[in-house]
Amino acid sequence: MDTVDLLLHPVRLRVVHALSGGRELTTGELCARMREVSKVTVYRHVALLAEAGFLEVAEEHRVRGAVERRYRLRKDRPAIDGDAAAAMSLDDHRRGFAAAMAVLIAEFNAYLDRDGASPAGDSVSYRQGTLWLSPDELTELLGKLVEALQPSLGNEPLPGRAPYLLSPILFPSEPPTP
DSSP states (O other): OOHHHHHSSHHHHHHHHHHOTTOOEEHHHHHHHTTTSOHHHHHHHHHHHHHTTSEEEEEEEEETTEEEEEEEEOTTOOOOOHHHHHHSOHHHHHHHHHHHHHHHHHHHHHHHHSTTOOTTTTTOOOOOOOOOOOHHHHHHHHHHHHHHHHHHHTOOOOTTOOOOOOOOOOOOSSOOOO
Protein backbone atom coordinates (compact mmCIF):
# COMPACT_ATOMS: atom_id res chain seq x y z
CA MET A 1 0.00 0.00 0.00
CA ASP A 2 1.47 3.39 -0.92
CA THR A 3 1.72 6.43 1.35
CA VAL A 4 -1.37 8.11 -0.10
CA ASP A 5 -3.55 5.03 0.36
CA LEU A 6 -2.22 4.48 3.88
CA LEU A 7 -2.89 8.02 5.07
CA LEU A 8 -6.21 8.58 3.32
CA HIS A 9 -8.02 6.41 5.84
CA PRO A 10 -9.77 8.07 8.81
CA VAL A 11 -8.66 5.57 11.47
CA ARG A 12 -5.02 5.55 10.35
CA LEU A 13 -5.03 9.33 10.08
CA ARG A 14 -6.40 9.54 13.65
CA VAL A 15 -3.61 7.25 14.87
CA VAL A 16 -1.04 9.51 13.20
CA HIS A 17 -2.65 12.60 14.77
CA ALA A 18 -2.78 10.92 18.20
CA LEU A 19 0.94 10.15 18.05
CA SER A 20 2.02 13.52 16.68
CA GLY A 21 3.97 15.98 18.76
CA GLY A 22 6.30 13.33 20.17
CA ARG A 23 3.59 11.35 21.96
CA GLU A 24 4.04 7.66 22.66
CA LEU A 25 0.93 5.55 23.21
CA THR A 26 0.00 1.89 23.53
CA THR A 27 -2.64 0.42 21.28
CA GLY A 28 -4.89 0.25 24.35
CA GLU A 29 -4.44 3.98 24.92
CA LEU A 30 -5.24 4.61 21.26
CA CYS A 31 -8.41 2.52 21.67
CA ALA A 32 -9.41 4.64 24.67
CA ARG A 33 -9.02 7.80 22.54
CA MET A 34 -11.14 6.30 19.75
CA ARG A 35 -13.97 4.68 21.67
CA GLU A 36 -16.24 4.54 18.64
CA VAL A 37 -13.71 2.40 16.71
CA SER A 38 -13.53 -1.30 17.55
CA LYS A 39 -10.35 -2.54 19.24
CA VAL A 40 -9.76 -5.03 16.43
CA THR A 41 -9.88 -2.19 13.89
CA VAL A 42 -7.44 -0.03 15.87
CA TYR A 43 -5.00 -2.94 16.31
CA ARG A 44 -5.20 -3.76 12.58
CA HIS A 45 -4.50 -0.18 11.51
CA VAL A 46 -1.65 0.25 14.01
CA ALA A 47 -0.10 -2.94 12.59
CA LEU A 48 -0.45 -1.60 9.03
CA LEU A 49 1.18 1.71 9.96
CA ALA A 50 4.03 -0.05 11.77
CA GLU A 51 4.56 -2.45 8.87
CA ALA A 52 4.65 0.47 6.41
CA GLY A 53 7.27 2.36 8.42
CA PHE A 54 5.11 5.14 9.90
CA LEU A 55 5.32 3.85 13.47
CA GLU A 56 8.08 2.36 15.55
CA VAL A 57 8.09 0.66 18.92
CA ALA A 58 9.28 3.13 21.55
CA GLU A 59 9.36 0.52 24.33
CA GLU A 60 8.03 -2.89 25.25
CA HIS A 61 7.22 -4.49 28.57
CA ARG A 62 5.27 -7.49 29.85
CA VAL A 63 1.79 -6.97 31.22
CA ARG A 64 0.02 -10.06 32.57
CA GLY A 65 2.06 -12.34 30.31
CA ALA A 66 1.55 -10.31 27.12
CA VAL A 67 3.94 -7.83 25.55
CA GLU A 68 2.66 -4.26 25.60
CA ARG A 69 4.21 -1.89 23.09
CA ARG A 70 4.32 1.88 23.16
CA TYR A 71 4.35 3.31 19.65
CA ARG A 72 5.59 6.61 18.30
CA LEU A 73 5.78 8.19 14.87
CA ARG A 74 9.07 7.61 13.11
CA LYS A 75 10.93 10.86 12.54
CA ASP A 76 11.78 9.76 8.99
CA ARG A 77 8.32 8.42 8.21
CA PRO A 78 6.87 8.65 4.72
CA ALA A 79 4.68 11.67 4.03
CA ILE A 80 2.42 13.06 1.37
CA ASP A 81 4.75 15.78 0.18
CA GLY A 82 4.17 18.32 -2.57
CA ASP A 83 5.17 15.91 -5.33
CA ALA A 84 2.91 13.14 -4.02
CA ALA A 85 0.00 15.59 -3.63
CA ALA A 86 0.53 16.83 -7.20
CA ALA A 87 0.40 13.22 -8.46
CA MET A 88 -2.87 12.49 -6.62
CA SER A 89 -6.03 12.16 -8.70
CA LEU A 90 -9.06 14.34 -8.02
CA ASP A 91 -10.68 11.28 -6.42
CA ASP A 92 -7.62 10.87 -4.17
CA HIS A 93 -8.05 14.50 -3.09
CA ARG A 94 -11.75 13.86 -2.41
CA ARG A 95 -10.85 10.84 -0.27
CA GLY A 96 -8.12 12.79 1.50
CA PHE A 97 -10.43 15.70 2.29
CA ALA A 98 -13.17 13.33 3.48
CA ALA A 99 -10.69 11.48 5.72
CA ALA A 100 -9.36 14.77 7.11
CA MET A 101 -12.90 16.00 7.85
CA ALA A 102 -13.85 12.67 9.46
CA VAL A 103 -10.79 12.91 11.70
CA LEU A 104 -11.52 16.55 12.52
CA ILE A 105 -15.13 15.75 13.48
CA ALA A 106 -14.07 12.74 15.57
CA GLU A 107 -11.35 14.71 17.37
CA PHE A 108 -13.73 17.62 18.03
CA ASN A 109 -16.36 15.25 19.41
CA ALA A 110 -13.72 13.61 21.64
CA TYR A 111 -12.77 17.08 22.90
CA LEU A 112 -16.41 17.97 23.65
CA ASP A 113 -16.92 14.64 25.45
CA ARG A 114 -14.06 15.33 27.90
CA ASP A 115 -14.84 16.46 31.42
CA GLY A 116 -14.42 20.21 31.67
CA ALA A 117 -14.50 20.91 27.93
CA SER A 118 -14.82 24.65 27.52
CA PRO A 119 -14.84 25.82 23.89
CA ALA A 120 -14.89 29.50 24.87
CA GLY A 121 -12.27 29.07 27.59
CA ASP A 122 -10.02 27.01 25.30
CA SER A 123 -10.21 29.57 22.45
CA VAL A 124 -11.83 27.03 20.13
CA SER A 125 -12.41 28.50 16.71
CA TYR A 126 -14.04 27.21 13.57
CA ARG A 127 -14.68 30.38 11.67
CA GLN A 128 -14.66 30.65 7.93
CA GLY A 129 -14.04 33.65 5.80
CA THR A 130 -13.37 34.54 2.21
CA LEU A 131 -10.12 36.16 1.17
CA TRP A 132 -9.75 37.78 -2.22
CA LEU A 133 -6.15 37.14 -3.28
CA SER A 134 -4.05 37.32 -6.38
CA PRO A 135 -1.62 34.42 -6.96
CA ASP A 136 1.21 36.58 -5.60
CA GLU A 137 -0.84 37.56 -2.52
CA LEU A 138 -1.70 33.89 -1.91
CA THR A 139 1.97 32.92 -2.07
CA GLU A 140 2.84 35.73 0.34
CA LEU A 141 0.06 34.73 2.76
CA LEU A 142 1.14 31.07 2.77
CA GLY A 143 4.74 32.11 3.42
CA LYS A 144 3.66 34.26 6.36
CA LEU A 145 1.58 31.40 7.82
CA VAL A 146 4.52 29.00 7.60
CA GLU A 147 6.80 31.63 9.13
CA ALA A 148 4.36 32.22 12.01
CA LEU A 149 3.86 28.51 12.74
CA GLN A 150 7.44 27.28 12.25
CA PRO A 151 8.76 28.18 15.74
CA SER A 152 5.97 26.18 17.43
CA LEU A 153 6.15 23.07 15.24
CA GLY A 154 9.14 21.68 17.14
CA ASN A 155 7.61 22.14 20.60
CA GLU A 156 7.80 19.03 22.75
CA PRO A 157 5.21 18.00 25.33
CA LEU A 158 5.97 19.77 28.62
CA PRO A 159 4.02 20.53 31.79
CA GLY A 160 1.73 23.45 31.08
CA ARG A 161 1.52 22.71 27.35
CA ALA A 162 -1.52 21.17 25.72
CA PRO A 163 -1.70 19.83 22.19
CA TYR A 164 -3.88 21.87 19.81
CA LEU A 165 -5.13 20.58 16.49
CA LEU A 166 -4.78 23.20 13.76
CA SER A 167 -6.47 22.30 10.49
CA PRO A 168 -6.13 25.05 7.91
CA ILE A 169 -8.26 24.45 4.84
CA LEU A 170 -7.69 26.57 1.80
CA PHE A 171 -9.23 26.24 -1.65
CA PRO A 172 -10.78 28.56 -4.23
CA SER A 173 -14.47 28.85 -3.45
CA GLU A 174 -15.38 29.70 -7.04
CA PRO A 175 -13.59 29.88 -10.38
CA PRO A 176 -11.19 32.82 -10.70
CA THR A 177 -12.45 35.84 -12.59
CA PRO A 178 -10.59 36.59 -15.82
